[in-house]
Amino acid sequence: MFRTTVFRLALISAIMFALxxxxxxxxxxxxxxxxxxxxxxxxxxxxxxxxxxxxxxxxPSRLIEAIQSRVNGFQSxxxxxxxxxxxxxxxxxxxxxxxxxxxxxxxxxxFTVESDMDGRxxxxxxxxxxxxxxxxxxxxxxxxxTERSNFxxxxxxxxxxxxxxxxxxxxxGGVVMSRNLLSRIDAVNTTAQTILEGDLSGRVPVSGxxxxxxxxxxxxxxxxxxxxxxxxxxxxxxxxxxxxxxxPLNRMRSRLxxxxxxxxxxxxYRRSLEGALEDTDTILHTFNALLSxxxxxGRNAKENFAPVDLTxxxxxxxxxxxxxxxxxxxxLAFTPPEAGDRAVVVGDRHLLxxxxxxxxxxxxxxxxxxxxxxxxxxxxxxxTRVVVADNGPGVPEEFRxxxxxxxxxxEQSRHTHGTGLGLSLVSAVADLHGARLDxxxxxxxxxxxxxxxxxxxxxxxxxxxxxxVG
Amino acid sequence: MRILVVEDDxxxxxxxxxxxRESGYVVDHADNGMDGLYMATNEPYDAIVLDRMLPRxxxxxxxxxxxKAGKQTPVLILSALGEVDARVxxxxxxxxxxxxxxxxFSELLARMEALLRRGEGPTQQTRLQVxxxxxxxxxxxxxxSGRTIALxxxxxxxxxxxxxxxxxxxxxxxxLENVWDYHFDPQTNVIxxxxxxxxxxxxxxxxxxxxxxxxxxxxxxxxxx
Numbered sequence: 001m002f003r004t005t006v007f008r009l010a011l012i013s014a015i016m017f018a019l020x021x022x023x024x025x026x027x028x029x030x031x032x033x034x035x036x037x038x039x040x041x042x043x044x045x046x047x048x049x050x051x052x053x054x055x056x057x058x059x060p061s062r063l064i065e066a067i068q069s070r071v072n073g074f075q076s077x078x079x080x081x082x083x084x085x086x087x088x089x090x091x092x093x094x095x096x097x098x099x100x101x102x103x104x105x106x107x108x109x110x111f112t113v114e115s116d117m118d119g120r121x122x123x124x125x126x127x128x129x130x131x132x133x134x135x136x137x138x139x140x141x142x143x144x145x146t147e148r149s150n151f152x153x154x155x156x157x158x159x160x161x162x163x164x165x166x167x168x169x170x171x172x173g174g175v176v177m178s179r180n181l182l183s184r185i186d187a188v189n190t191t192a193q194t195i196l197e198g199d200l201s202g203r204v205p206v207s208g209x210x211x212x213x214x215x216x217x218x219x220x221x222x223x224x225x226x227x228x229x230x231x232x233x234x235x236x237x238x239x240x241x242x243x244x245x246x247x248p249l250n251r252m253r254s255r256l257x258x259x260x261x262x263x264x265x266x267x268x269y270r271r272s273l274e275g276a277l278e279d280t281d282t283i284l285h286t287f288n289a290l291l292s293x294x295x296x297x298g299r300n301a302k303e304n305f306a307p308v309d310l311t312x313x314x315x316x317x318x319x320x321x322x323x324x325x326x327x328x329x330x331x332l333a334f335t336p337p338e339a340g341d342r343a344v345v346v347g348d349r350h351l352l353x354x355x356x357x358x359x360x361x362x363x364x365x366x367x368x369x370x371x372x373x374x375x376x377x378x379x380x381x382x383x384t385r386v387v388v389a390d391n392g393p394g395v396p397e398e399f400r401x402x403x404x405x406x407x408x409x410x411e412q413s414r415h416t417h418g419t420g421l422g423l424s425l426v427s428a429v430a431d432l433h434g435a436r437l438d439x440x441x442x443x444x445x446x447x448x449x450x451x452x453x454x455x456x457x458x459x460x461x462x463x464x465x466x467x468x469v470g
Numbered sequence: 471m472r473i474l475v476v477e478d479d480x481x482x483x484x485x486x487x488x489x490x491r492e493s494g495y496v497v498d499h500a501d502n503g504m505d506g507l508y509m510a511t512n513e514p515y516d517a518i519v520l521d522r523m524l525p526r527x528x529x530x531x532x533x534x535x536x537x538k539a540g541k542q543t544p545v546l547i548l549s550a551l552g553e554v555d556a557r558v559x560x561x562x563x564x565x566x567x568x569x570x571x572x573x574x575f576s577e578l579l580a581r582m583e584a585l586l587r588r589g590e591g592p593t594q595q596t597r598l599q600v601x602x603x604x605x606x607x608x609x610x611x612x613x614x615s616g617r618t619i620a621l622x623x624x625x626x627x628x629x630x631x632x633x634x635x636x637x638x639x640x641x642x643x644x645x646l647e648n649v650w651d652y653h654f655d656p657q658t659n660v661i662x663x664x665x666x667x668x669x670x671x672x673x674x675x676x677x678x679x680x681x682x683x684x685x686x687x688x689x690x691x692x693x694x695x
Contacts, residue, residue, distance in 0.1 A: 319658060
């Protein structure tokens, strides 16, 4: 635990807190002490000035009188007085002996006083000033500094106590806090461990308090949800590839094996090889389709996106498929948007043309002879739509929603028609472009609409114009 | 015609070389980008088949270096990356054509021949002629034996492409890419329908057919059978 970041942080903050409280207390102490000292000096100076004034006016006798009366009257004021002849005995005052400490240049001195108070010997600090008067008298006025030193002692003690308490409390708080945080980080670690061991369903517990840890847990959980979804999607794609490729591979294998087992002539070898080549092409076709879908689904949106005119794309596709429809006895009609409406979206030109081609291809493939396939682009009311409608059998209502669900559709279409990956690709392309793929009842038949979001459609003309100008 | 094959997969290279030799080409092989670049710079090849992923020097770097050195030998890039973007990258680097793996050998051969013949003939042609079929590119008119054949704009471009590559096999993918600018494999064989429509107009009323189907490969427009 002592090696965890949280504990180290707690220790550092405890030390900082202790230092800060020490600093505050120290400052209070120092300023208070300075104030007290200042008051002491002022009091002594005032008293000294008063006494000097008395001396100047009344001479030594008046001074002695004044000191005498002060000594008797103001004992409790902590002031000390002593008058002494130079090189002679003390005259009057409330000090027993003249201090032995020499005064500084201004006459100030600090010394300790020993006295008998009520029979008890006492030692106390004092501060005083000595002034030499003209008549050879030396006057000492001072103050008992016991309170000042008591104050200092108390302050020093509380400072030490505060520092110690801050440190101890800080460390205890840190330990408690780090235990709490560690337990929550441990929960994340445990989840990660569960997932590492292969159980993707593990999730970080959320306490519900909505704090940073909850937000972290929520984000981690949504990330895990997404990863799990992607993995299961990928698994399904792999399963589908395996499923779709197994049968043609098996067919090819049997064909080659049977040819070898028999007594084939050259022509039969040739037929067998040609058949195998066709099988290979089928396999490659399916493989490429599945791979493209997976690539489109995994692609970064907006990569290589540019303004694309859907009228051109849909018109070109209709033109490409028109003879195919005609050969099947169908009609294929294309209607461009109303004059003045520009059906331009930002997207990948090749993918969009492939998607439209797949829709038209499907419509032609599943509409019986004599049917009608209509393709139109609608750019009115802000949204842009490419619509492919036929009057064939359509898709039953109950399958329509299933058809739109990626993998269900894949499975469904696989059973009903051929490789049937065309719509899966359209759906992937629609997703990439933020477009909606709607399957509607054309009564009769199926109407597939590729609806591009209003935002993309509206933003586009400006960009298109910019590109044209630049 | 000498062709350089730069491909690191020994087996694939062997098949490719065998196929090309059987088609009448002289083939040299390099199995890495450095050797490939060295050979391409120092020997007069008519075309280069270049794999994109190569040891020692990447395929794209080989083309770029070659082009910077002023070598204009046609380059066909082969790649396992089938994306349209990968194709654009290959062409931007200086490649002349791009084929995604796995490819059909007939496809590679057809594209190779198209690259080899590209330099032939005047570039600014205004008239194309194959047998009694004539195309006036300025007037956008097609006549056969003096009779005017009315074509839709797309049919005109399809025929123009076939005539420009007269005598060469042209695959469905090549037509889809060059006439329609579609770079994917449509599920239905739309090209066959377009070609058969064109045949109706160009060949139906005449004794000799000009548009021929090449089994397993594509089409060829030529005078004789």
